[in-house]
Amino acid sequence: MAENTVTVREARAHLADHINRAEEGTPTVITRNGAPVAAVVPIADFEALEDAADVMLAREAEAVLAEGGPTVTMAELLADLFTERGGEVA
Numbered sequence: 001m002a003e004n005t006v007t008v009r010e011a012r013a014h015l016a017d018h019i020n021r022a023e024e025g026t027p028t029v030i031t032r033n034g035a036p037v038a039a040v041v042p043i044a045d046f047e048a049l050e051d052a053a054d055v056m057l058a059r060e061a062e063a064v065l066a067e068g069g070p071t072v073t074m075a076e077l078l079a080d081l082f083t084e085r086g087g088e089v090a
Contacts, residue, residue: 004028011040 004018004026011018011030018028018040027041065071
């Protein structure tokens, strides 16, 4: 798969072209100050990446549980999340 690399400015100026390339299967890497910061990718690639991340996280969770690792209730999880955000609702 060929890759296209552009600056943020170029990506803004030609976003429709990069979306069209993504639909055709060619990702575009967007750089800021020479460093890659984002990508416009085919949706199938994005979905596959999300699915792979879900599988990896599920395996890690299963491994923790198999080792007798700690568990928390949903109430505890939500309480921790709200405490981390200073009580703000997301």
